[in-house]
Amino acid sequence: MTYESIIGLEIHIQLNTRSKVFCACPADSWGALPNTNICPVCTGLPGVLPVLNRAVIEKAVLLAAAMHCEIQPQSFFDRKNYFYPDLPKGYQITQYDAPIGRRGWFDVPLPGANGAPSGETRHVTIQKMHMEEDAGKTKNDPLRGRRSPSGGVRLIDMNRCGVPLVEMVTGPDLRSADEAAQFLIRMRQLLRWLDVSEANMERAHLRCDANVSIRVVGATELNPKTEIKNVNSIEAVKDAIEKEIERQVKEVSAGRRVEAWTLEWDEDTQTLKKMRSKETEADYRYFREPDLLSVIVADEWRDVILSRLPELPLDRRDRFMEHYKLPAYDATLLTEERSLSDYYEEAVRLCGAGGDPKTVANWVQNEILRLINEMSITAAHLRFTPAHLAELIKLVEAKTITRQTAVALIPKVIATGKAPKALVEAEGLVQISGDDALRAVARQVIAENPEQVAAYKAKPTLLKWFVGQVMKKTQGKANAQAAERILQEMLK
Numbered sequence: 052m053t054y055e056s057i058i059g060l061e062i063h064i065q066l067n068t069r070s071k072v073f074c075a076c077p078a079d080s081w082g083a084l085p086n087t088n089i090c091p092v093c094t095g096l097p098g099v100l101p102v103l104n105r106a107v108i109e110k111a112v113l114l115a116a117a118m119h120c121e122i123q124p125q126s127f128f129d130r131k132n133y134f135y136p137d138l139p140k141g142y143q144i145t146q147y148d149a150p151i152g153r154r155g156w157f158d159v160p161l162p163g164a165n166g167a168p169s170g171e172t173r174h175v176t177i178q179k180m181h182m183e184e185d186a187g188k189t190k191n192d193p194l195r196g197r198r199s200p201s202g203g204v205r206l207i208d209m210n211r212c213g214v215p216l217v218e219m220v221t222g223p224d225l226r227s228a229d230e231a232a233q234f235l236i237r238m239r240q241l242l243r244w245l246d247v248s249e250a251n252m253e254r255a256h257l258r259c260d261a262n263v264s265i266r267v268v269g270a271t272e273l274n275p276k277t278e279i280k281n282v283n284s285i286e287a288v289k290d291a292i293e294k295e296i297e298r299q300v301k302e303v304s305a306g307r308r309v310e311a312w313t314l315e316w317d318e319d320t321q322t323l324k325k326m327r328s329k330e331t332e333a334d335y336r337y338f339r340e341p342d343l344l345s346v347i348v349a350d351e352w353r354d355v356i357l358s359r360l361p362e363l364p365l366d367r368r369d370r371f372m373e374h375y376k377l378p379a380y381d382a383t384l385l386t387e388e389r390s391l392s393d394y395y396e397e398a399v400r401l402c403g404a405g406g407d408p409k410t411v412a413n414w415v416q417n418e419i420l421r422l423i424n425e426m427s428i429t430a431a432h433l434r435f436t437p438a439h440l441a442e443l444i445k446l447v448e449a450k451t452i453t454r455q456t457a458v459a460l461i462p463k464v465i466a467t468g469k470a471p472k473a474l475v476e477a478e479g480l481v482q483i484s485g486d487d488a489l490r491a492v493a494r495q496v497i498a499e500n501p502e503q504v505a506a507y508k509a510k511p512t513l514l515k516w517f518v519g520q521v522m523k524k525t526q527g528k529a530n531a532q533a534a535e536r537i538l539q540e541m542l543k
């Protein structure tokens with residue numbers, strides 16, 4: 052029997068608003084000491100009332116629109132009741148049966164065998180999208196735990212209480228662990244593109260639970276699924292789903308049934324462990340949050356928010372292929388991150404009518420991408436601007452400087468803040484391409500290396516070595532093609 056896997060994801064996204072969802076505490080408390088970023092509202096002290104953060108709705112609506120969701124003109128907050136030490140109110144404020152977004156979709160491009168774009172996409176439906184507050188964190192205290200006869204002390208950090216989240220539930224549309232990983236990679240890209248989340252998985256800005264089941268290929272029914280929780284990197288999501296598919300195939304092949312367990316991924320041992328049996332919806336005793344009004348997104352407000360929706364990554368990729376005639380590989384790479392796409396387009400524009408978009412793409416991919424990766428910044432923060440790049444490309448195209456000189460100029464521009472042209476003039480970097488000047492250098496190289504000259508007769512590939520010597524003597528300023536031609540003549 053051949054089986055296929057059916058995967059749906061539940062994603063929690065931490066919005067990058069300045070303050071929490073119902074109080075004025077900063078939303079991001081990464082690196083803060085435990086319980087230093089809290090107030091009476093987010094810790095649920097008696098007598099306080101939540102006040103909804105307008106920016107949370109705006110970011111949620113923007114994201115819902117990018118996922119092609121129907122944005123609900125009226126939605127409601129509810130209380131989800133459960134008892135856990137990290138939930139000081141005894142309930143979580145969330146949206147239940149009337150969420151802000153419904154029925155959307157997200158197309159995920161699938162890579163081919165060699166990692167290059169395959170041109171195929173997986174159409175993933177989004178069942179619903181809602182806003183909610185995060186809970187706190189509990190952890191074991193290793194120091195006091197060792198001394199405690201009862202087996203340890205649990206510590207509570209409430210800094211995360213009230214951090215704004217959007218939860219998104221996909222349909223059972225993904226078909227492999229790889230596809231789930233691709234979904235998360237594209238989701239992370241989109242969240243940063245829209246500036247709604249930092250989407251850093253290590254900092255829990257993007258969290259994912261996966262529902263996994265299998266069925267015989269060709270069947271249409273859905274079998275009982277298991278839910279994998281607590282996976283906090285894209286690699287871990289992939290590993291955990293792969294392990295779980297393997298386990299289910301083994302169970303079913305042995306004639307056993309898969310039971311609807313909740314599983315927890317253990318990063319250290321790379322195994323799935325069965326958790327407590329899952330609460331059912333009824334256990335949460337949902338009811339409308341009486342302290343908040345319903346959320347009304349009137350047409351005018353919605354239109355203002357949607358006017359900020361940028362061209363989406365895949366649309367921009369397609370436009371780059373169409374308009375600039377870039378190959379899919381280049382267009383995909385240049386639209387990985389929004390400020391990089393902006394950088395590229397600005398450089399093309401500044402190169403003017405005579406500029407070749409593919410040449411600019413090569414420069415951005417080879418030099419600019421390497422730099423921003425080395426410096427761990429985005430293109431928006433690079434001190435070597437699109438105007439600098441356009442100027443540099445023009446200098447190379449006009450044969451004023453060599454490519455080698457141009458590449459060496461980039462760190463100098465960053466260090467001094469001076470434009471490439473000014474540096475070329477100040478440092479005398481103009482390319483040496485006149486035959487007389489090159490002949491003089493070549494003559495010197497030949498005179499200084501009689502052994503290589505003798506060896507050249509038997510081994511013509513040594514020509515490259517001579518070109519290298521000429522480049523060395525001119526600090527990379529020699530026109531390499533001209534130098535090669537002249538050396539060939541002189542060594543005959």
Ligand SMILES: [Zn+2]
Pocket residue numbers: 071074075076088089090091092093094213
């Ligand atoms: Zn607070």
